[in-house]
Each structure stands twice: as structure tokens, then as C-alpha cells.
Amino acid sequence: MDFSISDEQQQLRDAVRRFCDGEYPLERRGQRVTADRRSKRWGMMAELGLTGLTVSEACGGSAQGMVEQMGVLEELGRALSPEPYLSTAVISASLIQALGTAKQQDQWLAPIAMGQLRVALALDEPQARYAYQGAGMACHLTREGEGYRLSGEKSLVLDGPDADAFVVAAQHEGILQLLVVPANAAGLTRIAGTTLDAREIATLRFDEVAISADSLLAEGEAAERALQAVRDRASAALCAESVGAMTELVEQTREFLKVRQQFGKPLGRFQALQHRLVDMVIALEQSRSMSAVAAMAVDEAESARRTRLVAAARVTVGKAARLIAKEAIQMHGAMGMTDECQIGHYVKRLMVAERLFGDISYQLETFEKSTAAAA
Amino acid sequence: MRLEFTPEEEAFRQEVRAFVEAELDPAIKAKVERGLRLEKADYVAWYTKLYEKGWITPGWPEDHGGPGWTPIQKYLFDEETLLGGAPRIIASGINMLGPVLIAFGTPEQKEKYLPAIRRSESWWAQGFSEPGAGSDLASMRTTAVREGNHYIVNGHKIWTSYAHFCDKLFCLVKTDKDAKPQEGISFLLMDLGTPGIEVRPIKLYEGGNDLNEVFLDNVRVPVENLVGEENKGWTYAKYLLGHERTGIAGIGASKQQLLRVKRLLAEQGLAADLHIQRRVTELEIELLALEATGLRILGENQIFSAPGAEASMLKVRGTELRQAIFELLYEVAGPAAIPFSEEAMFLEGEDPLIGDDERASLAANYLDSRKLSIYGGTNEVQRNVTAQMLLRG
Numbered sequence: 001m002d003f004s005i006s007d008e009q010q011q012l013r014d015a016v017r018r019f020c021d022g023e024y025p026l027e028r029r030g031q032r033v034t035a036d037r038r039s040k041r042w043g044m045m046a047e048l049g050l051t052g053l054t055v056s057e058a059c060g061g062s063a064q065g066m067v068e069q070m071g072v073l074e075e076l077g078r079a080l081s082p083e084p085y086l087s088t089a090v091i092s093a094s095l096i097q098a099l100g101t102a103k104q105q106d107q108w109l110a111p112i113a114m115g116q117l118r119v120a121l122a123l124d125e126p127q128a129r130y131a132y133q134g135a136g137m138a139c140h141l142t143r144e145g146e147g148y149r150l151s152g153e154k155s156l157v158l159d160g161p162d163a164d165a166f167v168v169a170a171q172h173e174g175i176l177q178l179l180v181v182p183a184n185a186a187g188l189t190r191i192a193g194t195t196l197d198a199r200e201i202a203t204l205r206f207d208e209v210a211i212s213a214d215s216l217l218a219e220g221e222a223a224e225r226a227l228q229a230v231r232d233r234a235s236a237a238l239c240a241e242s243v244g245a246m247t248e249l250v251e252q253t254r255e256f257l258k259v260r261q262q263f264g265k266p267l268g269r270f271q272a273l274q275h276r277l278v279d280m281v282i283a284l285e286q287s288r289s290m291s292a293v294a295a296m297a298v299d300e301a302e303s304a305r306r307t308r309l310v311a312a313a314r315v316t317v318g319k320a321a322r323l324i325a326k327e328a329i330q331m332h333g334a335m336g337m338t339d340e341c342q343i344g345h346y347v348k349r350l351m352v353a354e355r356l357f358g359d360i361s362y363q364l365e366t367f368e369k370s371t372a373a374a375a
Numbered sequence: 376m377r378l379e380f381t382p383e384e385e386a387f388r389q390e391v392r393a394f395v396e397a398e399l400d401p402a403i404k405a406k407v408e409r410g411l412r413l414e415k416a417d418y419v420a421w422y423t424k425l426y427e428k429g430w431i432t433p434g435w436p437e438d439h440g441g442p443g444w445t446p447i448q449k450y451l452f453d454e455e456t457l458l459g460g461a462p463r464i465i466a467s468g469i470n471m472l473g474p475v476l477i478a479f480g481t482p483e484q485k486e487k488y489l490p491a492i493r494r495s496e497s498w499w500a501q502g503f504s505e506p507g508a509g510s511d512l513a514s515m516r517t518t519a520v521r522e523g524n525h526y527i528v529n530g531h532k533i534w535t536s537y538a539h540f541c542d543k544l545f546c547l548v549k550t551d552k553d554a555k556p557q558e559g560i561s562f563l564l565m566d567l568g569t570p571g572i573e574v575r576p577i578k579l580y581e582g583g584n585d586l587n588e589v590f591l592d593n594v595r596v597p598v599e600n601l602v603g604e605e606n607k608g609w610t611y612a613k614y615l616l617g618h619e620r621t622g623i624a625g626i627g628a629s630k631q632q633l634l635r636v637k638r639l640l641a642e643q644g645l646a647a648d649l650h651i652q653r654r655v656t657e658l659e660i661e662l663l664a665l666e667a668t669g670l671r672i673l674g675e676n677q678i679f680s681a682p683g684a685e686a687s688m689l690k691v692r693g694t695e696l697r698q699a700i701f702e703l704l705y706e707v708a709g710p711a712a713i714p715f716s717e718e719a720m721f722l723e724g725e726d727p728l729i730g731d732d733e734r735a736s737l738a739a740n741y742l743d744s745r746k747l748s749i750y751g752g753t754n755e756v757q758r759n760v761t762a763q764m765l766l767r768g
């Protein structure tokens with residue numbers, strides 16, 4: 001096992017940090033921005049090569065693994081970037097890369113790498129909680145001539161309002177299907193909303209949407225395997241993003257303890273706070289380690305072991321995020337609960353990250369199941 | 376970054392594992408795995424096997440008999456030996472004094488002491504703590520006054536681990552009473568047979584007797600037994616305490632005890648108890664995270680929020696985790712933790728009420744595990760040190 005970070009990985013991270021420092025000034029982080037601005041920033045990220053990191057070189061990307069993207073995700077999390085890096089560049093790109101035909105890859109991946117296309121994952125359904133329903137999901141396809149009709153509702157589609165297309169999970173006669181649906185398809189209604197941390201999210205209603213046979217990416221077992229793999233990949237990405245956000249929370253809290261004076265001395269002179277700051281740092285460092293393990297597992301491990309290690313990372317990061325968030329608020333006092341203070345925006349980002357693809361309890365169960373499966 | 380160890384590292388792991396399986400006396404292994412008492416002869420038997428193999432001093436440089444391993448190899452060696460049920464290296468000569476003598480000792484001291492340490496012929500006790508100086512080591516009061524070619528040492532050391540196994544003592548003494556707390560301290564070597572030295576065992580609450588008091592009454596120590604320079608002892612003590620970085624988290628020991636939890640759960644028919652199982656899962660994940668951090672420290676280009684405090688953080692997390700595992704073991708024992716007899720702490724002994732049931736030792740193991748957050752600098756001191764790094768400037 002080797003945690004060494006190469007110079008190339010370091011340079012990529014540094015480039016993203018420079019972009020974030022310029023694009024996301026501290027006082028603006030956590031605020032909603034206009035659709036126009038979001039679209040402009042996505043173009044800038046494409047110029048940096050970020051939107052094509054998962055995409056193959058044949059389609060204009062650079063075919064990097066999760067290990068290479070870990071530093072990118074940490075920096076985006078640290079700057080509270082609301083851009084659809086996770087949903088488009090990590091999740092959708094990897095699914096189409098893994099499952100798509102040459103024609104589908106050309107059609108979808110090349111524009112993703114160029115920053116011309118944003119694609120979101122439509123997986124969750126109302127009432128499903130985290131137990132994703134697979135072949136039992138309500139969204140379904142029915143045969144019509146050479147193609148299909150798609151009906152049903154998809155919820156919690158992160159970055160859905162800006163998406164140009166969706167990777168949709170649905171079932172056809174009890175068999176899981178993955179397909180790509182353009183956002184402007186007739187019969188698709190999109191209801192836009194915002195997340196707890198002021199990002200864009202949508203519910204999608206499909207009413208007899210016409211689906212051509214060449215929109216299908218995979219079905220049955222291949223689709224199930226690909227979904228599990230992409231959930232693990234997304235989880236590893238969420239770990240890295242959360243490590244970035246936690247790093248900033250710890251950093252801001254540490255600075256605050258140095259400068260805030262009460263009872264005639266800096267808060268940092270009170271041992272009750274010193275020891276708790278150390279526990280925050282320990283939790284952060286454990287998370288940083290496990291986030292790296294998750295990224296390596298996604299790049300290298302066979303499926304049961306990959307799922308097990310990623311779940312362990314999600315538990316570690318999830319618990320650390322709770323601790324660090326609560327302590328950061330407490331140590332900032334009432335100021336920590338204001339909208340003006342940055343702390344709350346970071347806390348909310350971590351809360352949303354914890355719930356995407358399964359909370360701590362869900363991850364504990366996943367760890368136990370995949371441990372049994374790997375044995 | 377790479378998830379797998381290299382083939383060479385895996386081969387090394389297998390080599391260590393095979394060695395432990397072939398060479399470790401099953402009776403000693405049983406004692407370690409069941410948390411029973413070990414005699415000095417048990418340690419010496421295992422250390423002698425390691426010596427013969429050339430593996431007794433992984434932390435020493437090659438020209439002093441170290442095996443020349445990479446940090447990863449040292450890590451794997453620790454993990455595999457502990458996981459295989461081998462006794463820990465408790466000999467302070469190997470862990471502490473050896474590295475100090477190699478760095479600061481005279482050629483004569485090295486020649487006289489190092490080979491005997493490697494062969495387990497001489498055992499060294501560590502005379503640091505005093506009744507008035509626990510975590511606050513610098514406030515120690517044992518004195519050494521120069522008289523011709525000798526120091527005359529007077530004082531009282533306490534919490535001296537395994538002194539009853541030892542024939543030698545390395546000791547911090549005050550050689551300049553007027554200096555600031557950390558400045559007038561020297562590092563002296565003594566023979567425990569010197570007139571004026573008395574070792575008294577301290578009986579602990581779970582029946583253990585690993586700790587001792589050492590009384591020093593006008594003990595005459597030759598000046599050639601001074602390590603390094605007079606009044607520089609604090610520097611050497613700090614070097615000694617900071618020397619061992621990878622072993623401090625006790626990852627192999629935690630893994631071994633977590634296997635014990637699982638074995639006992641199965642034996643006690645508790646495998647289906649979801650409440651206990653979930654706690655095992657959480658500890659297993661915490662152990663994975665600790666292990667990853669231990670290995671990450673060895674990697675290049677790492678980000679750490681408190682550079683320089685890595686060892687303190689590993690000590691805190693590692694000991695808290697081991698304590699949590701011992702607490703869970705105590706839980707697994709259920710009402711069988713109520714009867715206690717000291718006989719049950721020996722391999723051949725048994726409790727008059729519950730016989731040789733392994734659960735008879737679990738309450739004592741739990742009580743013993745409380746030492747982990749106290750020794751080697753209490754966890755509070757480790758947090759103080761880390762906070763100072765975080766908040767200075």
C-alpha cells in the first residue's frame with residue numbers, strides 16, 4: 001500500500017486551487033448564482049480539462065482515475081463549488097464510458113469533455129430512501145415498435161435543472177435498464193428546486209417519453225453491476241469533496257481560536273477547546289486517509305472489496321463530518337449560526353454529501369454485507 | 376498511490392507470517408491471544424528466536440545489527456508478529472536505550488551494552504517517572520552529585536515497567552538543581568545490582584505486577600556511565616520518546632484483539648446479536664482508518680493539518696481504539712466477568728467457579744487496558760502537544 005502523491009497529481013490539484021481561489025471568493029461561497037454564471041464556469045472548467053478527466057482520450061478526455069481526481073474534488077469541496085462536476089464528469093461520464101457503444105461515446109462523451117454538455121443521474125425515486133430499487137423501481141419502459149416509452153418519476157436529481165441530458169435508471173418487465181434521455185424530450189417535465197446547501201436539484205416526470213433503442217446503455221446484470229460501481233465511485237468522490245470542506249472548517253475554526261479574545265485571552269488558550277480542536281484534526285486526518293483508500297479501491301479493487309472499502313470510508317467521513325461540523329459551530333458561538341458566517345455553508349454541504357448515496361447507517365450495513373460477500 | 380502492497384512487500388509479509396507460525400511456542404501464543412500473564416522466560420524465548428533470525432532490532436541502523444528494512448517492512452513486521460500472537464517487544468533496551476546509545480553513546484558504551492541487549496542477556500528498565508513527576512517529567516527531583524569519578528545518586532523512581540525482569544537501569548537525574556526544569560537533567564546508566572538500589576513491585580488492581588518502584592540511596596555510578604553530555608539528558612529523552620513512530624498505534628495488537636472478539640462472539644453464540652455486531656463493525660472501520668493513516672504517514676507529498684504531531688495523534692487514536700476493543704471484550708464476557716481469581720490469569724491455572732473459561736480474564740484485561748491512555752505521555756499531554764502545534768503563531 002502506498003499513499004504517495006505524484007508530482008502530476010499535485011500539479012493538477014494546484015491548478016484547481018488557483019481556479020477556485022479566483023472563481024469562488026470566500027464571502028460568496030454557499031450563495032446561489034445565476035444560470036448564466038454557472039454555465040460560464042462550466043466552460044472554464046472544461047478549458048482546464050476538468051470536465052474530461054474521466055473521459056477516454058479517444059473522446060477528447062484524459063482518462064484519469066479516481067486517485068487523480070481526488071485532489072480535484074477536495075479543492076472543489078473546499079471552495080464549495082456548486083458546479084456539476086460530480087454528476088457530469090464523475091458519474092455520468094463514467095457510466096457512458098463503461099457501458100456506451102462507440103457511437104454513444106462519441107455522441108455524449110466528446111461534448112462532456114468540451115464542456116458543451118451537462119449530464120445528470122436520474123436514479124432515486126420518491127419513497128425509496130437509499131435502498132435503490134433496481135429492477136423493482138417504478139420508472140418503467142414499455143415496448144413501442146422499434147423503441148420504447150418511458151414513464152414514471154425520478155427525484156433528487158442533483159444538478160438536474162441545468163442538465164442537457166440524463167442517465168436514467170428504469171425497469172423493463174422487471175429487468176433494470178440504463179438509458180440516456182435528452183432534457184428536451186417531449187413528455188419530460190422538470191421541476192427545479194434547490195438543495196439544503198443552495199445547489200440545483202430537480203424532480204423529473206416522464207410521461208410516455210419516446211425512447212429510441214440506441215438510447216439504451218445497458219440492461220440486466222450488466223446494468224446492476226455498473227450502477228453499483230458508479231455508486232461506489234460517487235461515494236469515493238463525495239469522501240474527497242467532504243475532506244475538502246472539512247479541511248476548510250477546521251482551518252477557519254483554528255484561525256478563529258487564535259484571534260477571538262474572551263476573558264482577556266485568545267479562545268485557543270482554553271484547554272477545553274484545545275483538546276476538542278485536536279479531536280477535530282484527528283477525525284479529519286482519518287477521513288483524508290480513508291478517502292484515499294476509497295479512491296484507490298475504485299481504481300483497483302474487485303467489486304466486493306471495493307464496495308466494502310468505500311463504505312468504510314463513507315462511515316469514517318460521515319462521522320467526522322458530524323463531529324467537525326458541530327464543533328465548528330460551537331466554537332464560533334452564535335456567530336457560527338449566522339448566514340453571513342461561512343461555517344454554516346460548509347456544514348450544509350457536508351450534510352447533503354452525507355445523504356447522497358446512503359447515510360452512515362446505510363454505509364455500515366453495506367460494509368457488513370460486502371464483508372460477508374468478500375469472505 | 377496504490378492499494379496493494381508490492382509483490383516484494385507481500386512476499387516479506389508471508390515470510391514474517393511463516394516465521395511466526397513455525398517458531399512461536401504455541402503456549403506463548405495462547406497466553407498472548409487469551410490475555411494471560413507472560414513470564415520473562417516467554418519474552419526471552421521469543422526474542423532469542425528473533426535475534427537468531429536477525430530481526431530483533433528493526434529500528435536500529437544496519438551497522439548496529441538492524442535488518443535494514445524500509446518503513447513499510449517495519450510496519451508489516453509489527454503487524455504480522457502481533458497478529459500472529461507473538462509477545463510485544465517490551466524490552467526498553469531494544470525500543471528506547473539502543474537508539475539513544477547509537478546516536479549519543481561513546482564507542483565503549485556501544486560495545487559494552489548493545490550486543491547484550493540484542494541477545495536479551497541484559498534487560499534495561501527505564502527510570503523516568505517519579506512520585507512528583509508523572510506526565511510533568513521535567514519536574515523530577517532525583518539528584519546526581521559528582522564526587523571524583525562517580526556520581527552519587529539519590530531519589531525515587533516509580534512506574535518502572537518490568538524492573539523485576541531487569542538487571543540494568545537508564546535513568547534521568549538532576550545534575551544542576553539551579554537550572555530551568557528541562558536544562559539540568561542528565562542521562563545515566565546503572566547496574567541494578569549496585570549497592571543502594573532497591574526495586575519494589577507495585578501490586579495493581581487487576582493483580583498485575585509489571586510496575587515497580589526503584590529507590591536510589593547514595594548509589595555510586597561511574598562517570599563513564601553518563602550518556603552524551605552532562606545536563607543534556609532532556610534532549611536524549613525526547614529523542615528516545617519520539618523514536619518509535621510506526622509501532623505506537625498498536626495496529627497489529629488491535630487486529631489481533633478484534634479477531635478475539637469475533638471468535639468469542641461465535642463461541643458464546645452471540646454472532647446474531649445485531650447490537651454487538653454493529654459495534655464490532657464500527658471498531659473494524661475505525662481500525663481500517665487508523666491503519667490507513669499509519670501507512671499514509673509513510674507516503675510522499677502528504678497533507679497533514681498538524682505536521683510534527685503525527686505520532687501524538689496516532690498514540691491517542693490507537694490507544695483509544697484498543698481500549699474500546701477491550702471494553703467490548705469485557706461486554707462479551709457478560710456475567711462471567713464477575714468471578715475473579717489470579718490463578719485464571721495463568722495458562723495452566725483456572726478459576727474455581729468458571730474453570731479455564733477464557734472469559735475469566737476479560738475483566739482483568741479491561742482494567743489493564745486503562746494504562747494505554749496513561750503511559751508514554753498521557754493522551755491529555757499528547758493533545759496538549761498537538762494543540763500547541765496547531766495554535767502557535
